[in-house]
Amino acid sequence: MTTKLVRDLMHIGVATCRADTLLVEAVRTLLHKDLESLIVLDENSHAVGMLSRREAVVVYGRSGADMREARTLAVADVMKPEIPEVPPDIPATAAVQIMLDRGIREIYLMHHGGGASWPAAVLRYEDVLRYLSAESEADVADLGAGAPRPSPIEAFAERYKLQS
Numbered sequence: 614m615t616t617k618l619v620r621d622l623m624h625i626g627v628a629t630c631r632a633d634t635l636l637v638e639a640v641r642t643l644l645h646k647d648l649e650s651l652i653v654l655d656e657n658s659h660a661v662g663m664l665s666r667r668e669a670v671v672v673y674g675r676s677g678a679d680m681r682e683a684r685t686l687a688v689a690d691v692m693k694p695e696i697p698e699v700p701p702d703i704p705a706t707a708a709v710q711i712m713l714d715r716g717i718r719e720i721y722l723m724h725h726g727g728g729a730s731w732p733a734a735v736l737r738y739e740d741v742l743r744y745l746s747a748e749s750e751a752d753v754a755d756l757g758a759g760a761p762r763p764s765p766i767e768a769f770a771e772r773y774k775l776q777s
Contacts, residue, residue, distance in 0.1 A: 619708045620701035621757045622740050623722060627732035629654050632661060632689035639688050640669045649718045652732045653692045659729040662692035665717075698723045699736070701758065705744075708736050734758075 630639045630651045639651055643666055650665035668691045676683040698721045699708045712720050722734040740756055747753045754760060 617705045617744065618702055619699055619705050619722065619736055620734075622705050622744050622753070623701065623734040623736045623757060624740050625734050625758070625760060627652050627721065627735050629660075629732065630664065630688055631656070632687065632692070634688045635684070636664075636669065636672065636686045636688055636691060637684050639664055640666075643669070649737065651688075652696060652721065653688050654731075657729070658731065660696055660723065660731050662689075662694045663696050663721075664688050664692045665719075668692060696721055696723060696730075696732075701734070705736065705741065709741055712736075712738070 628642070628646060628648050628651050630642065630653060632653050632655050642648065642651065643664075650663050652660050653662040653664055655661045672683050672686065672691055673680070697711075697715060697717055697719075699711060701722050708720055712718065718738045720736050721732055722736075723730050724733050740753075743756070744753050
């Protein structure tokens with residue numbers, strides 16, 4: 614049995630939101646898409662932080678029953694400025710240990726270039742659990758760098774609901 618690397622189990626495609634998105638809208642996205650977190654992008658689409666469910670719950674904890682002020686907050690007001698990341702070529706078990714040590718449920722693979730960063734993939738508890746429970750490789754064929762995915766034009770068409 615070969616050692617699984619992060620690149621073998623990662624989930625290609627990362628959910629994002631802009632820093633100026635209202636927190637309530639970002640929370641709706643987290644809930645509707647059953648996500649643990651969103652990578653926050655600035656006006657130039659550079660990754661500047663992460664908003665997880667935890668940050669949203671902290672806002673509620675601070676505001677209590679008076680949610681009027683909390684509903685006016687932007688994601689930038691409450692996000693974490695750091696993004697937990699790992700390289701794709703380390704053992705997945707090492708990445709999982711980092712997640713456990715840091716108390717996080719997702720860890721990201723980021724591209725860096727020209728002074729900018731942007732998210733490429735994520736390794737989530739869900740991905741690890743799917744691999745753990747898989748009865749065959751077919752059960753996790755949609756994970757990892759080799760997973761089949763739509764072409765860029767197909768992805769664009771799907772995103773904007775266009776006919777290709």
